[in-house]
Structures are given as structure tokens and as C-alpha cells.
Amino acid sequence: xxxxxxxxxxxxxxGRAANLPCNHSTISGNEYVYWYRQIHSQGPQYxxxxxKNNETNEMASLIIxxxxxSSTLIxxxxxxxxxxxxxxxxxxxxxxxxxxxxxxxxxxxIP
Amino acid sequence: xxxxxQTPRNRITKTGKRIMLECSQTKGHDRMxxxxxxxxxxxxxxxxxxxxxxxxxxxxxxxxxxxxxxxAKFSLSLESAIPNxxxxxxxxxxxxxxxxxxxxxxxxxxxxxx
Numbered sequence: 562x563x564x565x566x567x568x569x570x571x572x573x574x575x576g577r578a579a580n581l582p583c584n585h586s587t588i589s590g591n592e593y594v595y596w597y598r599q600i601h602s603q604g605p606q607y608x609x610x611x612x613k614n615n616e617t618n619e620m621a622s623l624i625i626x627x628x629x630x631s632s633t634l635i636x637x638x639x640x641x642x643x644x645x646x647x648x649x650x651x652x653x654x655x656x657x658x659x660x661x662x663x664x665x666x667x668x669x670x671i672p
Numbered sequence: 673x674x675x676x677x678q679t680p681r682n683r684i685t686k687t688g689k690r691i692m693l694e695c696s697q698t699k700g701h702d703r704m705x706x707x708x709x710x711x712x713x714x715x716x717x718x719x720x721x722x723x724x725x726x727x728x729x730x731x732x733x734x735x736x737x738x739x740x741x742x743x744a745k746f747s748l749s750l751e752s753a754i755p756n757x758x759x760x761x762x763x764x765x766x767x768x769x770x771x772x773x774x775x776x777x778x779x780x781x782x783x784x785x786x
Contacts (some may be wrong), residue, residue, distance in 0.1 A: 604762050604777025605715070650716065662714035
């Protein structure tokens with residue numbers, strides 16, 4: 562499975578859009594991009610996933626580049642409750658045993 | 673009530689003791705997992721189970737064992753705990769029939785081995 566690279570930490574002003582990048586240059590054609598977040602020491606929470614097309618749900622938008630080597634998670638109007646560690650994961654839908662949750666990006670939303 | 677429940681939530685024990693962490697779920701999912709998280713690091717997979725008769729080792733299974741007592745219950749055991757097993761442990765579930773890989777996590781069990 563492909564590995565990902567994310568910045569260690571980011572800040573975002575409350576009310577502004579938070580754009581979290583993820584590099585996955587070795588992604589294969591049938592691997593999905595998944596995003597999770599972990600608030601403090603709670604269990605991680607699924608946010609969104611995508612294969613090729615951009616995706617949007619009630620929590621966030623996922624923008625995947627045309628070559629699929631990178632993606633950006635967008636929180637359109639960040640709130641203090643969005644302060645968390647965000648994990649970008651690349652995996653086949655059936656690669657449960659090979660999923661890697663790396664260190665992620667620690668996002669701090671500033672009042 | 674939480675869909676994925678872990679007990680205990682916190683445990684302090686001594687080196688050499690046997691410890692069991694329990695996980696139960698009401699989501700009706702067939703797949704269950706145990707992960708470990710160390711400070712500042714991501715999550716690492718210890719064991720996973722696709723059904724009651726299917727148990728698989730993950731990335732870091734040494735020193736751990738598991739039991740899938742029923743579809744809804746998946747326990748993690750440390751036969752002889754050691755200090756470097758001090759960590760935050762998470763149980764998770766997923767649903768094969770949904771076709772998705774979304775994991776649903778419990779709230780975690782913090783284990784300290786002295």
C-alpha cells in the first residue's frame with residue numbers, strides 16, 4: 562500500500578477554511594484516499610474518502626489532483642471543535658491488514 | 673450509549689500481570705480490530721478478525737493475543753504485561769457488507785504498565 566506524507570502541524574483562524582494537504586505519490590490506480598480525524602485522545606472518526614473525483618459531505622471536501630499523487634482535505638469554515646489530528650490514509654478497500662495510520666497533521670484552530 | 677464500547681477505560685498494572693481489554697459492539701458489524709497508539713505516533717494494527725472463526729495478526733502482534741467470543745465481542749490479552757506496552761488501545765469495527773472501509777472506533781483504553 563502507498564504511504565502518505567503530511568505536515569506535522571498547521572494553524573487555521575476560526576471561521577476560515579482549513580486546507581490540509583497530503584502527498585501520496587506512490588498511490589496505485591485502485592487505492593482510495595481516506596481521511597480520519599482524532600480529537601484529543603478519542604477514537605478516530607471517519608471524515609471522507611475518494612478515488613478520483615472530488616468528494617463533498619457535510620463535514621468536508623476532498624480534492625484529489627488529476628494525477629492522484631496528492632490530495633487536500635478542506636474544512637470550509639473551521640471551528641474550535643475542528644482542532645484535532647487529521648490522518649490521510651491510502652488503501653485498497655480490502656487492505657485492512659496493511660492500513661497505516663501515520664502521525665497525521667495536528668490542526669489547531671485559533672480564535 | 674456508544675456503539676463500540678471498551679472496558680476498562682483506564683488501567684494501571686504491574687509488570688508480569690495478565691491483562692484483558694474487552695470490546696463489545698452493537699453495530700452488527702462482522703469485522704473487528706485492535707489498534708495501539710503511542711504518544712505522538714499514529715495507530716498500529718495489533719490483530720483483526722473478519723468473523724468469529726477468523727483471526728489475523730497485524731503489524732505488531734507479538735506479546736498480545738485475542739479472542740473473538742461472539743460477533744459482537746473481541747478481547748485483547750497481554751499475557752505478561754511489560755512497560756513498553758504502556759499505550760492507548762483502540763477497538764474498531766467495520767462492515768463487510770457496506771463495501772466501505774470506514775472504521776468505527778471505541779473511546780480507547782489507556783493502559784499503564786509499571
